[in-house]
Every structure is written in C-alpha cells, then in structure tokens.
Amino acid sequence: MSSTLKLDQQFCFALHSTMLAMNKAYRRLLEPLGLTYSQYLVMLVLWQRDGLTVSEIGEQLFLNSATLTPLLKRLEAQALLVRRRSGEDERQVLISLTDEGRELQAMAKGIPEELGQTLGCGGLHLDELRKELIQLRKRLYDRS
Amino acid sequence: MSSTLKLDQQFCFALHSTMLAMNKAYRRLLEPLGLTYSQYLVMLVLWQRDGLTVSEIGEQLFLNSATLTPLLKRLEAQALLVRRRSGEDERQVLISLTDEGRELQAMAKGIPEELGQTLGCGGLHLDELRKELIQLRKRLYDRS
C-alpha cells in the first residue's frame, strides 16, 4: 500500500482525531454550564459583542444558517439569548444575550486555563500551531 | 473581556474550524467515490488490513460502535464490504472488503496528493504539525 494512504502518516487524520479528542475534553468541562462546544463558541462570540445577526456570527465561526438556526434556538430555549427580527431589515435576525446569558460568562472564565493545563505542560508550541492551522484554513477556503 | 476568552486567540477554535474546512475539501474530492470522509477513513484502515473487528477499526480511528455500526452498514449497503459474525467469538463482527471495495483503492490513490497541493505549497510544516497534533491527542485521552 502506498505510504501516502497510510493512516498514521496522514496529517488530516491527525487533525480530525485530535479535534474529536478535544471536543470530548470540552464536553466534560462544559457539562456544568449546560453547553456543547459549538454553543460555547457562539457564547464566546456574543460575550465579545452582542446584538449580531445570524450571518455575522456565522462568519466568525465558519458556520452557516442551517447549523446556526437550530443551535441558536436551543440557546434561546435555555434563556441564554433572544432572537428578534431586525426593524431595519426584516430579513435579518438579531441575537442578544439575556442577563442569564451574560452571567454565564463568569462560569466560563476558568475553562481556557483548565484546558490549557491539559494541552500545555511543555513540548508543544500551541501558539505556533494555532497560526499554522489558521493559515491552513485560509488556504482550504481560498481554493474551493 | 479576558484575552483568554477571545475567539481568535483560541487554539481549540483554530483546530475545530480548520477541521471543518478540511472536511469540506474532502467532500469535493470524495464525492466521485461516493464516500464521506469518515467512510474514507474506514476504507483506508481496511485497505491496509482486512478482516478486522468493529473494535479494531474503532481503536485505529478513535470511534466507538455507536458511530461505526451505522457507518459500516452504509458501506455494506454500497457493497464495499461485508459484515459477518466471527465463528470463534459470536460477539465479534468481522469486516471484510468486497472486490468492489478493494477496487475502490485505485480510485483513491490520487487523493492525498491532490489535497497535499492545497495544503502544501510552502510555509507550512505539516509533518511537524501532525506530530504535535498526535501528541496533543494522546494528552487529551490520557487525562480524562
């Protein structure tokens, strides 16, 4: 079998399987907050800036409305945010945090550090790695 | 907002979003083969060694039976493989490629290189990156 078809040597499989592992690690951390990792990402975006449209959130997270609409509805059902049509443009839906949603930020404060303890601990160049991943992502989107 | 909660600076988000982008790139490449990326991974495992149990495939791919069973059934429905109970241990299910499944390998030969052209092209240290991801994956599984 050609070496390029070997699983262990495939960069993409490393990416895929490490992401699954990371997702699993987040599940434990986020369970007390009642969030999935994707929901956590949406909350991160909104904690940074509130009142965004669905598309604006999607641009930041690289997700489209087919994924976001149901996800946002679930967060709304948890009373973390409110969805309302924009007055200026009735096509748009504005997403605003509730008090409860804002308060959740305090509970999430410790999460990056907690995960950092698992990831960090020497030998890894996470910041370098992050930059290369972002470069990679850009290439993948540019050429398709 | 604490800088550790900023999206752009989060390694994990870079990992997550890059994986989505990669998955999308694979979709185009694999569409002619009628495979998803996960199905392609299973085929990679089987092209390397045939007649594995569900668990053995799962160990290599870091997937459990809840994911694999329906996935393997779909591949069986495409006549790429056969699932049969082991004679020695009736609990186990052995997965064997059909001729059709083996023949598909030829069609997949070019895929790593084709994707490599998108990913490669200078500036990135994919092999280094791959090793660090694997190290990371190991840490995530060890500490949970």
Add this chain to the structure above:
DNA sequence: TGCGATTAGATCGCGTGCTATTTAGTTGTT
C-alpha cells in the same frame, strides 16, 4: 456445572454540520 462479571456490538436520543431548497424581505432597473 452454574452463575455473576465482563465484553462486543447494536440501539436510542440528541446535537452538530452540510448541501440543496424554500420563504420572505430588499434592491435595482426600467
């Protein structure tokens, strides 16, 4: 031999994530 513990897969229910399509609102052009 018998019976509790363990193991392998299968199943359930849920939450992503996607492509393709639909619906409703807006824009631009005549």
Add this chain to the structure above:
DNA sequence: AACAACTAAATAGCACGCGATCTAATCGCA
C-alpha cells in the same frame, strides 16, 4: 409602480459522533 435579481434566515434530509443503555455471548471462578 412593477418586476426580476438578490439576500437572510429557515427548513428538509442526510451523515457523523457521542453518552447511555440494551442484548447476547463469553469468561472466570467457585
């Protein structure tokens, strides 16, 4: 004003991926 083109979000249908649970087979040990 009218109407085609465009846009935002929603929806449909599909395939993962998971924790939890179930079923059936095997193991272990008295």
